[in-house]
Structures are given as structure tokens and as C-alpha cells.
Amino acid sequence: MPKLADTASKYIQAESDRELAFWMEMVLEALHQSLRLAREDLDSTITFHELMKFNVLRTVK
Amino acid sequence: MNLHTLGELRAAGYQIRSVKDEMRANLLRKIASGETTFPGIHGYERTVVPAIHNAVLSKHDIILLGLRGQAKTRILRSLTLLLDERIPVIEGCEINDSPFAPICKRCRRLAAERGEELPIAWMSRDERYREKLATPDVTVADLIGDIDPIKAANQRLTYADEEVIHYGIVPRTNRGIFAINELPDLAPRIQVALLNILEERDLQIRGFPVRIPLDVVLVFSANPEDYTSRGNIITPLKDRIDSQILTHYPQSVATARRITEQEAWLDRDEKVAIEMPVYVRDLVENIAFVARGSELVDQSSGVSARLTIAAMELLQSNLERRAAITGDKVIFPRLSDLAMLLPAITGKVEMVYEGEQQGAEVVARKLIGEAVAKLYATKLPPVERAGQQTRRTYEENDDLDEMFSNRRGKKKEPPREEPRTESKGDPNYELILAWFADGNKITLSDEQPFDDSAN
Numbered sequence: 001m002p003k004l005a006d007t008a009s010k011y012i013q014a015e016s017d018r019e020l021a022f023w024m025e026m027v028l029e030a031l032h033q034s035l036r037l038a039r040e041d042l043d044s045t046i047t048f049h050e051l052m053k054f055n056v057l058r059t060v061k
Numbered sequence: 062m063n064l065h066t067l068g069e070l071r072a073a074g075y076q077i078r079s080v081k082d083e084m085r086a087n088l089l090r091k092i093a094s095g096e097t098t099f100p101g102i103h104g105y106e107r108t109v110v111p112a113i114h115n116a117v118l119s120k121h122d123i124i125l126l127g128l129r130g131q132a133k134t135r136i137l138r139s140l141t142l143l144l145d146e147r148i149p150v151i152e153g154c155e156i157n158d159s160p161f162a163p164i165c166k167r168c169r170r171l172a173a174e175r176g177e178e179l180p181i182a183w184m185s186r187d188e189r190y191r192e193k194l195a196t197p198d199v200t201v202a203d204l205i206g207d208i209d210p211i212k213a214a215n216q217r218l219t220y221a222d223e224e225v226i227h228y229g230i231v232p233r234t235n236r237g238i239f240a241i242n243e244l245p246d247l248a249p250r251i252q253v254a255l256l257n258i259l260e261e262r263d264l265q266i267r268g269f270p271v272r273i274p275l276d277v278v279l280v281f282s283a284n285p286e287d288y289t290s291r292g293n294i295i296t297p298l299k300d301r302i303d304s305q306i307l308t309h310y311p312q313s314v315a316t317a318r319r320i321t322e323q324e325a326w327l328d329r330d331e332k333v334a335i336e337m338p339v340y341v342r343d344l345v346e347n348i349a350f351v352a353r354g355s356e357l358v359d360q361s362s363g364v365s366a367r368l369t370i371a372a373m374e375l376l377q378s379n380l381e382r383r384a385a386i387t388g389d390k391v392i393f394p395r396l397s398d399l400a401m402l403l404p405a406i407t408g409k410v411e412m413v414y415e416g417e418q419q420g421a422e423v424v425a426r427k428l429i430g431e432a433v434a435k436l437y438a439t440k441l442p443p444v445e446r447a448g449q450q451t452r453r454t455y456e457e458n459d460d461l462d463e464m465f466s467n468r469r470g471k472k473k474e475p476p477r478e479e480p481r482t483e484s485k486g487d488p489n490y491e492l493i494l495a496w497f498a499d500g501n502k503i504t505l506s507d508e509q510p511f512d513d514s515a516n
Contacts, residue, residue: 001496001503003489010487011440018336018393018511025396025505026437027493033434034444036494041426046397047504050497051447 004028067160068177070149077161079276080189080236081120084143088117091143099139101323102132104316109136109308116304117143122259124244124281124299127308130365133282136308137192137240140280144186148236152180155228156235156273157189164273166223189237191230195247201254205229206266226266231258236276244281245294252295255279259301286362310353310366317346320366325373333384335377336393340436344399345372347432348406355431357416357424364410371405379507387510397507399429442486 004024014020028048031037038049064070078086091098092114099110109125113136116123125133150157151168158168160181172179193199201207208220209227218225231239241247258264259279263272281302283294299305311317321342352364379401380392406425416424 001493001501003492007487007489007493010489011442016336016391016393018391019338021511022341022393022395023440026433027441027490028503029396029433030437030441030444031490031494033430035447036444036490037497041400044397044400044508045504045506046400047502048497049502050494050500 064149065181066177067172067175067179067181070160070181071177075149077159080144080238080278081117083145083148084117084140084278085120087143087145088114098142099136100142102136102139103319103323104311104313105132105136105308109306112304112306116306119303121303122279122281122301123304123306124283124294124302125306125308126283126285128286128310128363128365129284130363130367131308131310132366133308134192134240134242137238137242137280137282138190140238140278141186141190144189144238147183147185148189149181150184150236152182156232157184157237159236159276184236189234190240191234191237192240192242193230195241195243195245197246197248199247199251201229201251202227203229204231204251205254205258205264206232208267231277232264232273232275234277238278238280240280240282242282244283249293249295252298256297256301259298284363310349310363314343314346314350317349317366317369318342321346321369321373324366325370325377327373327377329377329381331381331384333381333389334391335380335384336391337377337380340439341376341394342373344432344436345369345376345402347435348372348402348428351428351431351435352406352410355416355424355428357412357419357427359411359413359416362411368405368409371409372402375402375405383507386508389511391511393511395505395507396433397505399433400426401507402429444486444490 004027005020007027008014008020008023012020012023014023028037029039032039032048036051038051040047040049064073064075088098098114099105102110113123117140125136127133149160151160151163151171154163154165154168156165158164160172160179163169163172193204206226206229208225210225212218212227213220213222213225216224244252258275258277262276263274265272279302311320318339327337346369349364349366349369352358352368353360358364376394376398379398380394383389383398384392403422403425406428407421410421410424410428412419412421412424419427
């Protein structure tokens, strides 16, 4: 995904790739909590989708 | 101590003092030397601890009043540290009589018979602390004592003989500290039995013509929630407990983290390196802080410190589990790990009606979400919420106020002074969203190896 790692590393001085990955997840979560990205929790997996399409498809289901 | 008889004790110049005098003197000494009086208790340094110090210095009986998980019981148990390491008692005495002033019939007789050869034993401070959880089946006989018919028959004594008494737990804690946990759960008629001990310092058994002057410090713990849901403390008893000290939850995340680190089982002999940065620990603490301010949570029940202790243990276990599944040698927490904290939250958070309607799991996920938001807000620039731009444009173009400046009697407000920015947040956010708009999606699992997850 373009720019996700760049965005995280811009604000976080990550000491490892694992830490950077954590903050990349945080960027996605921030977008989700600001109602810009859909998040689906299934069992212990989390899937991030485009918001509008996800909501429309969910309604169709 | 190598003193074994009353004579030796007297020759050594040993002075007997009451429990409250002993605690007071030891406390003053500890305060003066800068010693910690309640080790392992954090966040009470300027509130609860000074209040307890003052109560002990005033020779008060104490009740700690606070919500669940506020270290009330631990504080009560720590009071033993204010006792002398060992004190002399008459050997074999059921109620720990002082060798200098025996009060039970057996010891009075023994003292008369043996004189200066009266045998003594040394009692440690831990043996001098007794605790009773107030359960509904507690009786006056358990606490104070009763007549023991078997003893009377075996020793061929009449009921009029003082020696047929079977002492309860309070007289057996004579010259020590007696604690009752969850006091409101004690039936009111049983609480009445404590009145005389608190005020007159003596006990009466079955109308027996015996008055035993007790030297005991009574301490209690109670949860204010119990006042309404389970029981009550009778008012004359409350009146007789000299100091009522209110406990509280940690006021800062750092203090809460310190408590969790101390109490949670995190120092494990795992074969993998677990990287747990401070901000993730704080995130877990923030779940409790968020819950303590949530409208969905019943605040009168409180949110125990046990929530974050259990949550940290579960988080670490989930990291260990992932390492075992994936074979990763270094493990770092992930967002998906937080879903595994639900078992630590759902049972420990009581909800109000609205929360019950939503369900425990939904509320727990919301609490985690709010705690996560607190974390990313410290590092990442805010994201403009969906619809915010549109709303602002609409407000700009809305000339209704201008056309009807006097509508609803309102005067036209001056234009907003705050400087306008083009777009909040980072420009990269839009590029990331565009990638998703192309139909892409990302699935993250707590069981993925790191290399898969990173790709």
C-alpha cells in the first residue's frame, strides 16, 4: 500500500520494523475511527475496507 | 528472644504496651527514618497513606471505604508491619494473654501457681493479624465465642465455669489486629456484637458473668456499592469506628502502570523476546481510565485495578501464543491482539441500562477503541472526519442568517476568528484512502507471522 509506511515513519521514530508495523495499523485505525475507512472484526482478524462500498455491500447482504 | 519465663522477662526490663501504643510508636519511628510504611501501595502517597498514618497516631479503629480493586485488603494486611516483630505471651494461652497481666481463668491460675517461672512464648507479627471475610453464615459465636458443651463434659465443669468458653476469632486475636472484609455483608444483628468491643473494649459471651478486657485493633473494609445492593453498616457501628478513610483509583496512567507491572504475572521464562513498549502498557491502562469515565459503565460499581492486571497478562499470553504458532523469535503487540483482551474486560465492567442493551462485548470493544484513539492522538495528526469538509462549506454559503438577521431574535454573529486550514491531517491520508477506494482491502490477524503481516 502506498504511503502507509511513509506516514507512520514520518511521525514515529520506530526502533524496529515490528514497531513500525504497529503504527501502520494505528494509522488505519485512526482513519477508521474518523469514519473514513470501514473496519470489520471477524473472530480475531481485522479487515479494513473502503467505507462506502463496504456499507453498501453489507446492506445488500 | 531467648527469654522463656516471666522472671527472665522482668529481669530484662521488658515493657508491655498496648497494640495501639505499639503501632503508634513504630509508625513514628518509620516516618522519622523515611521508611516506606505500606510497601507495594502506589498512588496513595498524598491521600490515603497520610490519613491512615493520622488514624494510627490517634489510636483509632479504621474502616477503608472504596470501590472494588482499590487495595483495601492489601493495606489492612500491611498494617502488621507496624507491629513489633515478636511479643511475649503466656505459653498455650488461647487469647494471647500478657505474662504481666493474665486475663483468662487458665492463665490467672497458671500465674498463681508458677509465679516468676510462668512459661512464655513469642508470637510473631503475622500471627497477630486475623482476618474474617464477612460471609452471610458468620455468627456471633464465630466472632466472639460460645459455651462449649463438649469441653464442659470432658473437664467435668458446669456451664457457670469460665473455662467452658470456646473463644471466637476476635478474642483469639487479642493483642493483635482483627480485620473484617466487606463489613456490610455481615448481618446487622452480628454487627451489634462488635459495638461493645469497639467502645468498651470487652466482650460478653452468652450473658456469662465474665468481662474480658481486650486489647485489639479493629479494622474494616467496605465497598460503598454494598450499602445499597447487599447490606448495610449499622449506624451505631459506623459511629464507633473512629476513622473512615476513602480509597480511590490511581489518578495517573503512570501510577496505574506501576501497579499493574507489580501485580501482573509478566516476568515469564518465555523463549521469545517480547517487546512491550511503554505506550502499549499505557494503552491497556487507558482502557480502565476510559471505562471509569464511560456513560455506558455503572460508575457506582467501579472498574477494578484487576481489569488491567488481567488484560496485561492476556496480552502477553497472546504474544506468546503467536510466537508458538508462527515461530517468530521477536514479538511485538498488534492491533488485533487487543480483541483478545475482552475476557479481562467483559466480566469486570458493570454496565448501566444503555450498556446492557448494547451488550458486554460491544461496550468492551468501544472502551478498547477509545483507549486506542488516545494513543494514536498522541503521535499522529488528526484525521478530518467524514462530512466535516462538506458541513463547513455549507455553513460558509449559508446566507439565511444574512437574509433574516433578526430571525429568532438572534443578532448576526461576527465571523469566526480561528484561522482556516485547507485540510486537517497528513496529505498521505488521502492517498491511503484512494488505495482502498480502488477496491483493495487489508486483513490483519493476530496469528499471522510477522513477515506475512508486514507484506
